[in-house]
Amino acid sequence: MKRPTVREIAACAGVSQGAVSYALNGRRGVSEATRNRILEIARQLGWTPGGGTHRHVRRSGTLGVVVRRPAAALAGEPFLGALMSGIQRAPATGSASLLMRAAPSHAAELEIYRRWHREQTVGGVLLVDLRTGDTRPDELAAIGLPAVALGGPLGRSDLPSVWMNDRQTMRGVLEYLAALGHRSVVRVAGPEAFLRTRTRTDAFVAAACRLRLADARTVHSDFSDEGGADTARRILRSKRPPTALVFDNDAMAVGGLVAAQGLGLRVPADLSIVAGDDSGLCRLVRPALSAVQWPVAEFGALAVSLLRRVIDGGNAADTCTSAPAFAIRGSTGPIARR
Structure with missing residues (x-):
């Protein structure tokens, strides 16, 4: 029989998915009567505890992260390095370590989570690279692993999240470029x-x-x-090239800068460029790149602190980082008269 999902159990029991997660994982947040009713309905649907899912067990001090990205993308993205640095710098409440794995597929990622839970390798996981229509929150709840999502806010009581204010930041970047006279702006985004x-x-x-x-x-x-370089060349060779490019990360922005200069464009006289992480790459190139300074290290540290509260059975709610800053450097300037 197929293992029922948290959503299916919640629908049959007439409760929230968060209540189901609390009941199956033996966490506080539901009454004993509600817990027993949810467990009984879950068993009728074919759910089994599987290695102590709904019992209080000794949790490992290790935290887990599974990244599902191509290896080439992992090697060249400053965001992940800054994130891991923040995770390691989180205020310690005891000895803890981080276990990171790469997975080639969704199925492989889930198998890692199941093995970690079965062997009690980690006490909880940080869920990264949230996707539209992501099924992993429900799947992690069914497995029984405490988790915190990096991104959101998701508004789920069973899966608190740490997030950055993307909306405010995008608005600020466009307002800055518009004030310089730019009316044609292309954003080069991630997947x-x-x-x-x-x-x-x-x-x-x-x-x-x-x-x-x-x-x-x-x-x-x-x-x-x-x-970033290939995309920038295609955009800049179009019939109506923009006067400004905004990149979601630094690696793409550096590629875009090199591509623009290779086409004979002057930055910022002919083209303004904004990067998206403000790693050391932004200050090594010429002109130095204006960049959004996302609080990525804080992002990781907050996620760890939140996850430890979840593991300990405490209250944990969606948490926003401090506001990103914007570093203005030589890659942005007023639009040139044409």
Whole structure:
């Protein structure tokens, strides 16, 4: 018999998915009567505890992260390095370590979670790279692993999240470029399937409409410098090239800068460029790149602190980081007269 999902159990029991997660995992948050009723309905649907899912067990001090990305993208993306640095710098409440695995597919990722839970390898997991229509929150709840999502807010009581204010930031970047006279702006975004890409796209569209930037649009790449360079060349060779490019990360922005200079464009006289992480790459190139300073290290540290509260059975709610800053450097300037 197929193992029932948290959503299916919740529908049959007439309760929230969060209540089901609390009941199956032996966590506080539901009454004993409700817990027993949910467990009974779950058993009738074919659910089994599987290694102590709904019993209080000794939790490992290790935290887990599974990343499902191409290896080339992992090697060249500063965001992940800054995130891991923040995770390691989280205030310690005891000895803890981070176990990171790469998975080639969704099925492989789930198998890692199941093995970790079965062998009690980790006490909880940080769920990264949220996708539109992501089924992993329900699947993790069914497995029985405490988790915190990096991205959101999701508004789920059983899966608290840490998030950054993408909407406010996209609005600020476009307002800055519009004040310099730029009316044609193209944003080079990451993969369309990622939830944070969609959130930023929605914010970009809303800000462009409010500023009446009719020639503002988003195109997608793969977070790599090669992808950024190829995408920039295609955009800049079009019949109506933009006067400004906004990249979702630094690797793509550096690739875009090199591509623009290779086409004979002067930055910022002919083209302004904004990067998306403000890693050391932004200050090594010439001109140095203006960049959004996302609080990525804080993002990781908050996620760890929140996950420890979840593991300990405490209250945990969606948490927003401090506001991103914007570093203005030599890659942005007033639009040149044409």
